[in-house]
Amino acid sequence: MMVKTLPRTDVLIIGAGWTGLTAAYELAHAGQRCVVLERGRKRHTATSFSAPEEHDELKYAHRYAHMMDVKKETLTIRNNRDQQALPMRRLGSFLPGSGLGGAGIHWNGQLWRPLPSDLQMRSHYEERYGKDFIGPELSVQDWGVTYEELEPHLDFFERICGAAGQAGNLGGEARPGGNVFEGPRSADYPNPPMRQPVSNTLFGEAAARMGLNPFPMPSANVTRAYENPYGAQLHPCTYCGFCERFGCGYYAKADPIICVYDRIKDHENFEIRFDAQVLRIEKSADGKTATGAIYLDENGEEMFQPANTICMCAYALWNVHLMLVSGLGKPYDPKTRTGVVGRNYSYQTVAGVDAFFDRTVETDPYMGAGALGVVIDDFNGDNFDHSELGFVGGGYIACKQYHGRPIGYQPVPEGTPKWGAEWKRAVRENYNHHADLVVHGSSVSTPENYLDLDPTWTDAYGRPLLRMTFDFPENDRKMSDFMMQRAMEVAREMDNVTSVSGTNLAAVDKHYDIVPYQTTHNVGGAVIGTNPQTSVVNRYGQMWDHHNVFVFGACLFPQNLGYNPTGPLMGLAYWTLDHMKRDYLPNPAPLMDA
């Protein structure tokens, strides 16, 4: 088939989620002609996500109507190198999006910043606990960029989202009611924190009695009418309980469509093509730069879009896949532990604790929001002494009230039968008397957890599938178990609690299973750093091997934080864009010496 070559553009952007649309906004305003290729369809927050249709739990929460189509593209999965990997035929533990806005339309809006020590994880632990504290089987490393450097960009993204929260550290000054462990902020949150329901409030009171430091979860569910720096107007949240897996037709959850796309779509330097499936990135004859991308257009015809600069803005896993099928960067080989593309893939550890109240506490769980929570950060990162614990990392513990939907929300105390009359009775009795605690933990990278191309299976376009080799590292199992115990202690301290039970998806005797939903926070595989032997991109997000390719998203994380990734990855995105505009575009060359 003939490939049609299109007129050259300045910047080609692959993917129209948070990072891709933001790159287009910033670069178009910097005078660059931007073409965005999005594999999914056009849709809009007002016209596509309105209740009551959007509040179809079966369609969106359980049949994943907003998610990617795994019949066209998926990955194979195995727990270790001795196994045969098999394709993921249905979505399960994570839910990548597709279409305008990407997964950014169906997030919960939990908007975090990394801790300063998170970004210097290896050097921080070595300095505090000694050189050998991080064992040889962990490939934990520094990000190569510091909190101080990212702070203005983290702050800016909070203002793009109209973040609601309570500062705990304003320019080094402690603020009561905020997160006492956070790095210094240059500005307070643009909007006041959300109003907390009874279960979250009781959690916060219990945590405070125990000497812990509760604070309202930072939220991109907006709490008052707000205009962001791009001119987007957001509305107050109605606490409807349909955030995660749903779009927000109320204009109350920040999403890339209303916050960014609407503000750039009419710009003369902006063009977006939908139903545009990128197949591979082409390289120059000397292999040192990328020349453009081959994609299938809406009619299924192959197009070549030449470009001076390429921004890879797909979901973390698919950025790595596109590098591997395009021959960008050196693929990682776990046998020799050399190469970088696919190296340091990591996930997230998630444990849950259910607390049940007596009849006097009525929780009304149907009133909720994605980031409606009270949190303690006392056991996140290195906020607590690890010297005797035998693991690194941690996580936050939150009591959340994010939905009470009838199919998905059926909390019952431990010991209840799984089905039948007794189960039904327990659901009826407990639906309105339940606190939902989550432990959201970090995940370390190891030499044996990685991504490569599958030797057997191909996608609908004939490309080898991405192969994931992953199991929870021993470090994370210990950490998650420790964290769950802490969460259960707080749950037992809560007033009017009659029963407490916990589930750890990364328990010591369990292997990672791709079937039950855990979190969409896949990270790493194309990590950021200062050493080309251990990172795909330099500290500015620029590929070491191809200086005109810039990489965005959670694939950059050298290991996973105890936080949700959107805030940190958008901080990195603005950091990269800032350096593209100031340093790269005037003089396209490597921004760091390899």
Add this chain to the structure above:
Amino acid sequence: MTFRTVLIFFTAVAVLSISASFIRAQNYEAAPGIAAMEDRLRDDFLRFNATVNTEVDDDVLELGRLVAMGGSEAGDSGMACITCHGADGTGDGSGAFPRLAGQAGWYTYKQLKDYASGDRQNRVMSGIAKKLTDEEMEAVAAYYATISAPYTPPLGDVDGMTLQWGGQLGAVGSAERGVPACVNCHGPSGLGNPPSVPYLAGQYASYLAHQLEMWKQGKRDNDIDNVMSAIARKMTQKDIDAVSEYYNRVRPPLPIPPGAGPLPEPAAASTQ
């Protein structure tokens, strides 16, 4: 004028009534969970947060009727509700006063509270509300909530394009202007989402347009978190007129006789 189990009852306690029928179908009357739910329904506070209809007895409705006629503990309310809103809650035919018949009881009650406190500004209504006791506000809200009254034909002619635009704004909003659809909160076909979100279907266009204008100008802000102002500020005069005229012409589906089968489609907008 008839008393009946009004539409809002079905929607207001949808969760509870679904659970209740589910329980009956499963023959679990003896289960302790059900009794607890029924207890909650009888709870005064909760009743007014969920609906004023279910457990409202004749005494409450009789008191409500007296208040509507202008009576109150304080002697009189200054002006009887029926003077402007009609004995059946359909207004006085001018379109200047909102239809109250079948409106969510808690919503009407909250408006009276807000008039009394000054959170909602209206000289006439504030004067009246200040003279009512809390119980009288509840009663009169319950009274109007339980009324099923005919709809007054819309006043004036409106062109089809305006109605179509109004219907589009109502159903899917405007991506261009960033206006969320009305149905997000006001329910399918604008039938309301009790207890706190009023119906729009069948409400007078001039009243709806005036309220949107008040929200736009910041003169009304008594909804939670001022959501309506954020929306109204993005609407042009044409948008406001179109959506008001449209909802004036929408009618709720007819009550369903027992055993009648599936729900009918919502009534279509009519220019008649």
